[in-house]
Structures are given as structure tokens and as C-alpha cells.
Amino acid sequence: MPELALGLVLVLGGAATASFFATKRTETVQVLAAAETISRGEIITESALTAVEVEARLAGSMVPIAEAARALGQVVVADVRMGDPIMPGLLSKAPTLSEGEEVVALRVEVGDVPNSIAVGDRVRVVLVPDPTSTTESAPMEFNDPATVWDISRPSETSTDFVISLKVGSDFLPKAALAERSKIALVAMSEDVAP
CATH class of the missing domain: 3.90.1210.10 (Antifreeze-like/N-acetylneuraminic acid synthase C-terminal domain)
Known part of the structure; x- marks a missing residue:
């Protein structure tokens, strides 16, 4: 009979312990x-x-x-x-266009794009003189930063980035007037990843 009492105590003790832990469930x-x-x-x-x-x-x-x-x-x-x-x-929030802004797609060589570039980053656009050009001119940096709108990374069919930038509506006329053929993007300091 003592074994039966011990078994009953163990069963009731186990049930009480299980009940205690069940109520403590997170x-x-x-x-x-x-x-x-x-x-x-x-x-x-x-x-x-x-x-x-x-x-x-x-x-x-x-x-x-x-x-x-x-x-x-x-x-x-x-x-x-x-x-x-x-x-x-x-x-x-994903970038949006305001009045006086437009999206421009630029083909940029791999070495002329910041490594950690991402949608929403602010970058400076630099137009570099064509090294084969007979006219000598200095690189031209646009005053206003651009915002990265979209990125197509290099692939099997294209060795360059195609970067879509949100720019002011005065960007294209300025870029068209410059006798440049190479574009480089420079990351703004607050967007540089550690």
C-alpha cells in the first residue's frame, strides 16, 4: 500500500508541476x-x-x-x-517625384558606382571628359545631389550598371550641353555604409 500512496503523490505532484509551468507560459x-x-x-x-x-x-x-x-x-x-x-x-518610404523632378536612366561603368549603392541613396553625378576628345576640359560635378530611384546591376548581357536617378528638371539640358561621355556617381557621406 505504501507504493500506491507514493505513486499517487508522484502523479499529483507531476500534475501540479505541469499546471504551474503551463500558467507561466510566455x-x-x-x-x-x-x-x-x-x-x-x-x-x-x-x-x-x-x-x-x-x-x-x-x-x-x-x-x-x-x-x-x-x-x-x-x-x-x-x-x-x-x-x-x-x-x-x-x-x-519609396522615393516619389515632386513637381520639377524627373527620373533619368544613366549607364554607368562598374568602377564608377559606389559599392553599396541602394535605392534611396543620395549621390553626386560627375561628368568626366572623354579621354579621346580633342578639347581639354575638367570633370563637371552637378551642384544638386540626385536620389537613386532604381538599379539594374551588371549581368550576362550588360557589363554596366543602369542607374535611374531622381533629378531636377534642369539636369538633362546641363548634361546634354557638356561634351562628356563618362559618368561617375559619388556617394553622399550620410549614405556610405560602414
Whole structure:
């Protein structure tokens, strides 16, 4: 009979312990996370997002699943690895055009583009004299910075970048007047990645 009493105590003790730990279970909530690696400058699409559960006490610094629509179409300002939660500070609005602005696509050689260039970066455009030209002139830097609108990176079919820039409407006439054939982009200091 003592074995039966001991067995009953162990069963009741185990049930009480399980009940205690069940009530101590951490509350979780769903937040947005990267379904795939998202590179800095990429626009958030629905396929790039997924939901993950995190402890409720940590979720305040993350984008709740209920706000997924708000994240769509925004640009990430830093690389986000697959599975990492999306933080509001990682999101920036995609560039928009205002009156007096236009988008210009420029073919730029690989060595004349900052390594870490991304959509939303501000760059300076420099027109470099054609080395085969008979007229001698100095490089010309545009006064106003441009904003990177889109990037087509080198591929099997093209060895150059094609960078679309948001510029003032006076950019094209100035560029057309200059006898230059090579374009270089210089990163603005606040956009240079560490």
C-alpha cells in the first residue's frame, strides 16, 4: 500500500508541476519577418514577408502582423536576413517625384558606382571628359545631389550598371550641353555604409 500512496503523490505532484509551468507560459504575438533575405534598398513585396511568433514583451520594437499592408512598397535601409523580424526603423518610404523632378536612366561603368549603392541613396553625378576628345576640359560635378530611384546591376548581357536617378528638371539640358561621355556617381557621406 505504501507504493500506491507514493505513486499517487508522484502523479499529483507531476500534475501540479505541469499546471504551474503551463500558467507561466510566455504570451506570444505575431510580427512581420523576412521570408527571404532582403537587401538594402529593395522594395518590400508581399512575397518577401512572413509572420513569426515572438514574446509579447519583445514585440513592441517590431512591425505587428496587423500592419503588414503598411510595410508593403517601402524600402529597407539595411540588409534583413531571412527569418529576422522587421523593425519600423528598417523601413523608409519609396522615393516619389515632386513637381520639377524627373527620373533619368544613366549607364554607368562598374568602377564608377559606389559599392553599396541602394535605392534611396543620395549621390553626386560627375561628368568626366572623354579621354579621346580633342578639347581639354575638367570633370563637371552637378551642384544638386540626385536620389537613386532604381538599379539594374551588371549581368550576362550588360557589363554596366543602369542607374535611374531622381533629378531636377534642369539636369538633362546641363548634361546634354557638356561634351562628356563618362559618368561617375559619388556617394553622399550620410549614405556610405560602414
